[in-house]
Amino acid sequence: MLLEESLRKYRMGMALLAICVGAAYWPVGERLVTQWYIDPNYSHGFFVPLIACWFLYRDWEGVKACPVEPSLSGLAVMLAATVMLVMGFLSTEYFTMRFSFVVMLAGVVLYLFGRNVFGRMRMPILYLLLMIPIPYIVYDAAAFPLKLLVANASVSALKLVGMTVVREGNIIMFPNLVLEVADACSGLRSLMTLVTLSVTGAFLVLRRPLMRIVLVAAAVPFAVITNMARVIVTGILAEKVSPELAEGVFHEMAGLGVFIMALVLTGMLAFILRRLEVRDAA
C-alpha cells in the first residue's frame, strides 16, 4: 500500500492520533510559543514549523507515493520520546520536553509507515529541531567567546577611525555612552536566527552536502560581522550625532538591520555556492 492510500483509508484514525499528539504536547507547545514571543533570540521559531510544512508540501508528490511498511523500531523511538518527555516534564527541563516532540514525530512516522516514508520525510521533521531554543549553558559557551571577539574587533575598528573608546570585557565605553555587547544571559544576538536562515537556504538552493555545510557554517562569521557592524555604527552615531539616537538605533539595529544584512550576505554566498555546483556539474 502506498502512503496516499493508507492515509485515505485510515483518515479517522490519523485524525485521532493527531489529536492525541496535540493533547500530550499541548503544555509543552504553549510554553515554546511563549518563548518565541518574548525571547528575541528565537523569534524565528514561528516560521520554522511553517517552513517545515512547506518543505514537506514541496516534496509531497514523492512522499505520498512511498510504499508503507510499518516498522517496530518506530515503537522503540516512541518509547524513547516518552521517557524524554516524562523525565523532562518532571524536572522542568524544557529542552528535553521539546526535543521529545520531534523524536515522537519521527517515531510515529516510523512505526506507522516505516523506513521508506520516514527517509523521505526526514528533512522536514529534523528541520523542526531549529524551532527549539538550545539550553543557555550550551549557547553561552559558544556565544561568549564570540561576544568578546565582536567587542574586541569593533573597538579596534573604532580606534582605527580615530575614536576614543575603552573596552572592558564585553563592555565598550565611549566618552558619552556605555555599550554592553549583548545583555547578560542573551548571548550573541541572532546567531540562532542566522543558523536557521542558512539551513533553510542550504536546502532550498544547494544540492551537495559539502556546499550545504559551508553555507551553514558561514552563519557564525556572518553573525560576528553583522554584530560588529551594529556596534561600530552605534559608536559612530553616539560620537557624531547623539547618544540617545545611538541607543535607539542600537536596539533597532539589533533586530531588523542585523537581520537584513545577514540575509543579504547569506543570499550572496548561497548564490556563489550554487554557481560553483552548476559549474562542477557541467
Place this chain on the structure above:
Amino acid sequence: MQRRLLIACALLLMLGGLTNFHENLNVPLARPLKEFPQQVNGWRQVQDVTFSEGILGVLRATDYLFRDYVDAGGRRMNLYIGFHDGGPKSGPIHSPRNCLPGSGWQLESQRPVTVSGPDGEVEVVRAEYSKDGETTVFYYWFSVRDRVVTDEYSLKLMELFSSLTMRRKDSSFIRVAMDQSVEMDGDGAAFKLFFREFYPLIREFLPS
C-alpha cells in the same frame, strides 16, 4: 494498522494525562525569609537588598534573601537564599555556572570543599569568579528537602524523583559571597565560622 494506531494513541493519551494533570504542590517555607534574624551571634546585617521587578521576573523564586553581614572584625559576607517552591508557577534554580559567566564573570577555579555543620560534614562548592579585575569567592550549595546537593545533575535527578513520588519539587539555592581578601584571611576560616552560625538557621527556615 488499526492496532498500531490504537497503541500509539494509548501511549500519547497516557502522556497527555501526565503533562496536563500532574501538578506539583506549592511547598511552603517553614518561615518567611524576611523574618531571618538581622543579628546572628556576632554577625550583624548591614544591607538588605530588594530585587527589581525585572530581576525577579528572571529569577522566579518564591522567596529570597539577599543580605550583607559583617562580623566584629569587619569581615563582610553576602548571603543569598533563593527558595523555589516547586509549584506550577515557580521557576527552576539558576545555577551560578550559567548565570555568572552570562553576566560577564570569569570562572577562575571551582572545587568541592567540606565544612563541618551541626550534624557532621557537609560538602559545598567553592568557586572563584572575577570581573573587572576583582576576584570574588563564592561558596554555594543546593538544598532539596533535608539533603545538600552540590551539582546540577543530582539536583535535577532528586527533583525528578520527588516530583514522581511526592508531587513536590521544592528546592533552594544558597550562596555566600565574599571578597577574596576576606577569604584569604586565615585560609577560609571566615566562611567556616559563618557556616557554623548560619547553616542551622537556614535549615530552620527551609521546608524539611
